[in-house]
Amino acid sequence: MTAARYLTMENTWRRIDTGARTVGVAERAALGTSARVAAWPAHRLDRVLAVVDTELALLDRQASRFRPDSEISAACRGADGAQGGGSRIVSEGLAEAIAVALAAARWTGGLVDPTVGGALCSLGYDRDFAAIRSDGAMPRAPSQVPGWQSVRLDGRRLRLAAGTWLDLGATAKGLGADRAAREAAAAVPAGGVLVSLGGDIAVAGEAPVGGWPVLVADEPEPTGQLPAGGGRPARFPPPSPRQVVRLATGALATSSILCRQWRRGGRTLHHIVDPRTGRPAAGPWRTVSVAAANCAEANTASTAAIIAGDQAPAWLAAQGVPARLVARDGSVRLVGGWPAIHEGLLEPPETGRMPAGPGPVAGPGGRAGPAAVVDRPSPPGATRRLAGRTPPGPRRSPGGRRWR
Amino acid sequence: MDRDDAERPGWVRLPGYDDDTGYQRDAGPWRGAASPRAGGVRRLRRASNWTAAALIAGVAAATGYFVHHAPPAAPTVTTVTGTAPGTGSTAGPGKPTLSSPVATSTGSGVVVTTGPGGVKTYHYRGDN
Numbered sequence: 001m002t003a004a005r006y007l008t009m010e011n012t013w014r015r016i017d018t019g020a021r022t023v024g025v026a027e028r029a030a031l032g033t034s035a036r037v038a039a040w041p042a043h044r045l046d047r048v049l050a051v052v053d054t055e056l057a058l059l060d061r062q063a064s065r066f067r068p069d070s071e072i073s074a075a076c077r078g079a080d081g082a083q084g085g086g087s088r089i090v091s092e093g094l095a096e097a098i099a100v101a102l103a104a105a106r107w108t109g110g111l112v113d114p115t116v117g118g119a120l121c122s123l124g125y126d127r128d129f130a131a132i133r134s135d136g137a138m139p140r141a142p143s144q145v146p147g148w149q150s151v152r153l154d155g156r157r158l159r160l161a162a163g164t165w166l167d168l169g170a171t172a173k174g175l176g177a178d179r180a181a182r183e184a185a186a187a188v189p190a191g192g193v194l195v196s197l198g199g200d201i202a203v204a205g206e207a208p209v210g211g212w213p214v215l216v217a218d219e220p221e222p223t224g225q226l227p228a229g230g231g232r233p234a235r236f237p238p239p240s241p242r243q244v245v246r247l248a249t250g251a252l253a254t255s256s257i258l259c260r261q262w263r264r265g266g267r268t269l270h271h272i273v274d275p276r277t278g279r280p281a282a283g284p285w286r287t288v289s290v291a292a293a294n295c296a297e298a299n300t301a302s303t304a305a306i307i308a309g310d311q312a313p314a315w316l317a318a319q320g321v322p323a324r325l326v327a328r329d330g331s332v333r334l335v336g337g338w339p340a341i342h343e344g345l346l347e348p349p350e351t352g353r354m355p356a357g358p359g360p361v362a363g364p365g366g367r368a369g370p371a372a373v374v375d376r377p378s379p380p381g382a383t384r385r386l387a388g389r390t391p392p393g394p395r396r397s398p399g400g401r402r403w404r
Numbered sequence: 405m406d407r408d409d410a411e412r413p414g415w416v417r418l419p420g421y422d423d424d425t426g427y428q429r430d431a432g433p434w435r436g437a438a439s440p441r442a443g444g445v446r447r448l449r450r451a452s453n454w455t456a457a458a459l460i461a462g463v464a465a466a467t468g469y470f471v472h473h474a475p476p477a478a479p480t481v482t483t484v485t486g487t488a489p490g491t492g493s494t495a496g497p498g499k500p501t502l503s504s505p506v507a508t509s510t511g512s513g514v515v516v517t518t519g520p521g522g523v524k525t526y527h528y529r530g531d532n
Contacts, residue, residue: 022500038506040499196507208500215505244505254509289509 013037013049023208024048030056031173032066033198039184040191040208048184048193055180056197062094063172065117065165072097075158076117076165085162095156100354101171104300105148107354111307112300113275115151117165119143120273145275169271170303174253174295177202181295200253202295211246211345218242218256218287218326238330240287245339250348251295255302256287274307283309287326290316291338291348297321300354319353322346 016025016036024045027036035056039048064070071094078085090098101114122143151166152159160166174197181195185204192205194212203212218240245252257270257280274281288305292298301321305312313335316323322338334340337347 018502018504018506020500020502020504020506022498023502023506025506036507194507196509199507199509201507201509206499208502210501212507213502213505215508217508217510252509256510287510 031060031064031176031197033173034196035198036194036196037180037184038194038212039188040206041188044188044191047187051184051187052180052195055183056176058093059097059172059176059179062091063097063168065167065169072166072168075160078160078162085160085164087157087159089156090158092156095153095158097168097172097175098151098153098158098166100175100296101166101168102148102151102153103354104171104296104304107297108300108304108308110148110275111304112170113145113148114166114168114171115146115148115164116273116275116278117167118163119145119275119278120167120271121165122278125269125271143278145273145278147275170255171296171300173197174200174202174251174297174299177251177295194247200251200295200299201247202251203247203249207248210343211248213244213343214247214252216243216245216252216254216289216324218254218258218330240326240330240332243324244343246343246345247291247348248345249350250291250293250346251298252289252291252346252348253295253298253302254287254289255299255306257281257306258286272303272306281307281309283307283312284327285309285312285325286328288312289324289338291322291346293349293352297352297354298348320349321353322348 011029013026013028016027018025018038022042023038023040024042025036025038026045026049027034029035035052037045037049037052039045060067060070062071065072065076067073071091075088075090075094098114101112104112105114146161146164150161150164177195177197177200180197181193181202181204184193184195187193188205190206192203192207192212194201194203194214201212201214255272257272270280272281273279283306285306288302290298290301290305292301298321301316301319301323305316305323305325308315313323313325313333316325317335320336322336323334324338325333325335327333339345
């Protein structure tokens, strides 16, 4: 592996030559990772990129916990600027992002919890990944995760308990891909788009013949080329086969513990935190890819599977979402109709699986607000739902609506 | 205008033409013997009924066969729609065909793409 293979990504789009003249592809850095957009017809790419830029900028200002001027950072800091807590009105866009995160928590029985922000910070992931300190002491005790039930979202009114730091990492990029793809598709009424944010992929409009070909990879960050301070895997994991699949509708997301690793106290940590322990998940799966009706849901399911461990295959199958799980030894397990053949067509469910909130409510100015999620204390035993039961309620995507 | 029952040269009326017991009233087999004319008309009508019934049955059978067994005249058009409602719902001409991946789904934080020539490229956020 040589340094020449690594590209310096900037915040401006760079055209990618894929050899297909009828499809335009470009990529740039965004949201702490890379963004890649493919669109056809190719001459519409500039317009598509402009739409995607708008969506990514909005999401970054709304939901990035690494930007001190973002809306979510301000909400978590609270009025006193330190410990947070209290109530405030947030934008419709952030309200939607939080509503999706809470729906993800409800769907997964709390395994994907947006209140793990404090735990991530205590582990050292308290800034943009590229700027993480090279090493440091491991916290003596795991940070307590407040739990998603402590978050109250009523329309646009958000109430947080003091000390609650939200991290929407498991859903926000997926939501951003959904938003961008949906809006960009309007710019190519006779074509189609694919939007990938760090490997979380949403498609909209017309797919190419046979679907968009996507490489599903389970690869560690290459040694010697990690971002400063990122550290390197303790040992190179055994390789797993790669696979090209085709995606015509819906979305595809992959979560992995092989990337975004850093070291603390001589240990290698990763970014997928088990809210039950406040520590990085230690299950049998190192990489999970899931296809779903939308990208927020796909990323939720793939993250939940990493945390759920042995229960993951049964839960994924019960949800009817195609999934590909790579074990720590590199073996691959397919569930939910994931194609076994190379270049097989992914067939995600047509409708979302995540439970929506009680429904839209009238927002200011008579405009309907985002799905109101008024989370009340759950009865005993209502959480840890990851045994395969799906909560009742309409099966539509909480991210199916779009708000600013 | 000639009446169809008018006398014509060379035509011979069948017996019973002027009989009050015409076939329409009492020429059924349940009424005993019928006149030769009535019998001829009856045979003709029976033949027509059987012919019509056979035609109807034949057409129905043929229609059913073709409905269930004939291949479609054109390949089924697969409608591919994405997450955007109301955008491009039908497959149109000119859709591209891609032979190599345009994106990679892997863990967040690193994107691996394979370009022409099989050159693998890692794309990082943060190294700019």
